[in-house]
Amino acid sequence: MLLAVDCIIFGFDGTDLKLLLIKRGFEPEKGRWSLMGGFVQPKETLEQSAARILKELTGLEDVYMEQLHAFSEVERDPIERTVSVTYTSLIDINKYKKQLNNDFHSEWFPLKKLPSLIFDHRDMVEMAKEKLRYKAAFHPIVFELLPEKFTLPQLQSLYEGIYGALMDKRNFSRKVLSTGLLIKQKDKERLSSKRGAFYYKLDKRKYQTKFNSFLNFIPNPNNLN
């Protein structure tokens, strides 16, 4: 029985929530889109394995990562019995633009427009989305997806992307600012609007402290998709 790891990598580019996929370079299913995966080596933990695979295939290092679920349907890999443990990563797309796209055929897909995936990778992605929604509702986890400096409208569209819901910007800004986790900057982002939107930074010390405190970012149920 083989033991594999697959990585579900969410990214945010300031507007859309996306997923990183690679074009599979070998049989079976050569040429189709797939999550980043590989086999666990005898002397590494699953976490180390996931980090290694991510590094090898994308050049990414030191990114947020957590275990999602072990998938074990007997026939999930038609060739050989393989159990796959999945890991979810969150990254800021722009930060890692250079490393990507070069060596491997990897590509970002908007969550709403995913291609067909091999094996049970679609189930994996669905579960990861579900968990991201669940977790983001109570933990300030989404900052992993943002660049160091970001604007409130960007943060809001990230939440809206995660929940597939529209939120009221007045209530939204009150809610996020009330956490005390954001530090307003003096400069503005001027690309996406004429007036420009102030940048904010995450207060990293408070982020550490408050990570496990329950925050409530659940959008109101009327607008849930």
Place this chain on the structure above:
Amino acid sequence: MLLAVDCIIFGFDGTDLKLLLIKRGFEPEKGRWSLMGGFVQPKETLEQSAARILKELTGLEDVYMEQLHAFSEVERDPIERTVSVTYTSLIDINKYKKQLNNDFHSEWFPLKKLPSLIFDHRDMVEMAKEKLRYKAAFHPIVFELLPEKFTLPQLQSLYEGIYGALMDKRNFSRKVLSTGLLIKQKDKERLSSKRGAFYYKLDKRKYQTKFNSFLNFIPNPNNLN
């Protein structure tokens, strides 16, 4: 590399939240307390494996069960490299009293008085407790631990056991009744008090429907342990 499953079985006896352990019958670590575990067979999923192990070691069937986490430290089993996927079960102790204790050396331990466990089983239990707290805060999951008919005081002491906190019974009953998930019975439980406490049953149809809706059973932070 070996692939194993370990089951963390929580039970409630009407008063205390407990954990089911067995005395390990073989080396290494023979004679010490352990979670229920076993190896995954070539033609079974992890879920089937967990259910089989549970059945074999305890006689329990059709119990609530969900995957917790895969543990993979290289040296976690000192003899052979083994990755273990853990599953959490919730059961009503009294319902299954007969099956237990006979064939295997299994025993219920109050969560607050656990013996020393083999390997990394203690970490597994800690993570399971954490997740139970997390999940029970938003899902009506704890009913899996209760008999068909139960009283509000029993339900409350279950929540108090999970969170290690005391709750106000007036606020508690308002909160749980407001979910509309409970159906009041005409008869009373008369063992634990003179006056007797009304039984309630779970409205199973609503339970199915509402399982994924977010409920808020988080105790107030002042009393968290």
Place this chain on the structure above:
DNA sequence: GCAAAAGTGTTTTTCCTACACCCATGC
């Protein structure tokens, strides 16, 4: 000058919390 997105405040409602007394019964 106007279109487009940013930013801001108030009112209403809902939910949570704190809190204290009466009830039914076995002894």
Place this chain on the structure above:
DNA sequence: GCATGGGTGTAGGAAAAACACTTTTGC
């Protein structure tokens, strides 16, 4: 008749939701 645990109601405060107008600036 009293000790024990069961059951209920209310008032105050905090948080969430609904809601609309003004600001800035590139074109």
